Amino acid sequence: MGSLGVGPAPDTVVFDVGEVLIDETRVWAVWAELIGVSPLTFAAVLGAGIVQGEPVAAVFAHLAPNLAWRELEEEHEERYGGFREEDLYPDVRPCLSELATAGFEVVIAGNQPARRGPQLERLELPCGSLSTSEQMGASKPDPAFFTAVLDLVTTEDPGRVLYVGDRTDNDVRAAAAAGMRTCWLRRGPWGQLQDLPDDVEEPDLVLEGLGELPMLLTAWQEESA
Ligand SMILES: [Mg+2]
Structure with missing residues (x-):
């Protein structure tokens, strides 16, 4: 279990795609x-x-x-042949469903070619909206990517958005620089091999899978209420 984040709890969870939702x-x-x-x-x-x-x-x-x-x-x-159901990590559907049921806004946005957008839509994941870097016209770690993410979500406060990603450079560092809360998912090649650079603030959450995320975020909300 990662350390529970401090401060106002996020009400919006934005998921990266590669190695967060999709096993590549x-x-x-x-x-x-x-x-x-x-x-x-x-x-x-x-x-x-x-x-x-x-x-x-x-x-x-x-x-x-x-x-x-x-x-x-x-x-x-x-x-x-594009993304298939079996490419989803098994904890993805339960996690997204639980978050949506608990009232979190769930969004998907990662560095992906535009064609992956419709492929993700066909998987019919429980999310409010989804987009890709190519569709948004900016790729992580460009701050413009996170500005575009803020346009996808209801809240205007980046501090209420948790970005879930597997990379310390493109995800943790870049999302934190945009004022978002961060969850570092330590799976896949980058999640396993990258270190957290000294000049990057500790992520709010560090997890090895998505199973615990709904429970942790709900607890965070209760604690900061
Ligand atoms: Mg990724």
Whole structure:
């Protein structure tokens, strides 16, 4: 269990997508197949890059330096086939439902191509609204992303918004800089491997899964009422 946040409790919960809602194992396995390495090799090189603070493009530069991999994005999407129900982490539907039932505004917004917006909508998750960085015209960690998130939610006070993300750079640091409360979800490659930099304020919550989130937020609300 993470430490319970102090101060006014959030009434709005905004979820990142990759490794928060969606297990991206298939995304990377399809990329491995496309560039001709095993999923294990791809994952190992991705992990090494994360530890060294490198962007995902570094994986391709390392494994397939002569390949114009961005030109393969369409082929990737064809093989991947978009988000499927089985890509959702099993704790996602129960968590979002419990939050919605408890009266929290639930929103989904992450760094994703625009085509993932309709794919997420088809999963019919219990959320008030959802969008992607490409649809909003700004990507994390750009502050403009979080300004756009505030346009998606009812509250105008970023301090009442909890942003749930798996990365310390794009999520925890960037959301806190925008005045939001933060929940660092320590799952997936980034959640497991990244450290919290010294100059980043402790997240309000640090969790390894979403199961406890509704209970923790409800307790936080009761405590700050
Ligand atoms: Mg993510």
